[in-house]
Amino acid sequence: MPPVFRFAPSPNGLLHLGHAYSALLNFERARETGGRLLLRIEDIDMTRCRPEYEAAIYEDLAWLGISWETPARRQSEHLADYRAALDKLSALGLVYPAFESRAEIAKLVAAREVNGPWPRDPDGAPLYPGEAKSLSAGERKRLVESGAPYALRLDMAAACRRVARLTWGELGEGPAGEHGTVAAQPEAWGDVILARKETPTSYHLSVVVDDALQGVSEVVRGRDLFHATAVHRLLQVLLGLPEPVYRHHVLICDETGRKLSKSSRATGLRELRAAGVTPGGIRQLVGLGQVSLGVSQRLP
Structure with missing residues (x-):
């Protein structure tokens, strides 16, 4: 049986560089191993999750060049x-x-x-x-x-x-x-x-x-x-x-060493995309392919 991976964001805000790093790692692991990549929408928080954020997740992942099996699993269903x-x-x-x-x-x-x-x-x-x-x-x-x-x-x-x-x-x-x-x-x-x-x-x-x-x-x-x-x-x-089995990866942190949050507009994929950053540029920003999973990463 081929290995199965999943990326599971919550639609309670827009994706940032930390999400991109995790999604890309799952995508690359699936490609390297001949496995399957699933997308799960973790939308059990009915007060914070919104349809427009879910739609943005699909758009941002597709822009990054990530493909997944459809349909995505929505927890609320x-x-x-x-x-x-x-x-x-x-x-x-x-x-x-x-x-x-x-x-x-x-x-x-x-x-x-x-x-x-x-x-x-x-x-x-x-x-x-x-x-x-x-x-x-x-x-x-x-x-x-x-x-x-x-x-x-x-x-x-x-x-x-x-x-x-x-x-x-x-x-x-x-x-x-x-x-x-x-x-x-x-x-x-x-x-x-x-x-x-x-x-x-x-x-x-x-x-x-x-x-x-x-x-x-x-x-x-x-x-x-x-x-x-x-x-x-x-x-x-x-x-x-x-x-x-589990593979916990390092977090993408800001210049102060703090974990990125969805309120961090400077590292949001939408903002970076609007500023002209390409999908390849996103990979460079998160250091994908230049560091191992065990090395700390901090944005410059």
Whole structure:
């Protein structure tokens, strides 16, 4: 079977040089290996994702010379797939509703940090500090039926007790030079959110479901998602999904060393294109073909 790759942008803004680098790497890997390249539109955030941004993704990728199999998978059209996975985890007793707002969670963290630093996940966000797991089934039911907003969280401790030692195969390089067989530590993320009242999925849940359903065999993505792979490996094992190999690439950063964002107009593909930069010029700007996946890249 030929290897399967995917580029999976969110249509919540215009693409920039960082997106171009990741898309081109996936495209080149597919060509080098005789594999297939898929395009996935990760549009589960109904408040920020817009049709005009999705249309711009297609246009910008085509301008770069990237081709992919059609049709693209749009996550908003497959919510039932994520609901089925969530139901499976719920049946294992690994999911619970938490009702605190973001502001309430911030207050809980502040209160706990009176006695010292509260633990944080690899992205720097505080671990969930609430007591929702201790609520009775009746109280949870009452709160849900009252219409209170909630997030469905993974009981990380219970989930980790169900699996043996987790690892993944890394073809790229992690932030600390990790390569080869990497030990996964999902417990570092605490009780991650799997869905919310208004959306039956989250990034963590949908990405593993999509990769499995689409037969993705090699995940080529930015190093900022390196540590999140631990959560994805845990969910893959719990749900009985196949394990792809991973290739985390360096991030394209601005002159200050910060990761590019969609608000960075100076590095947006539309702005660069309007300024006369060619697709070949984009390749030069990101250093494609001049550096390996493990070398840091910064715009001049």
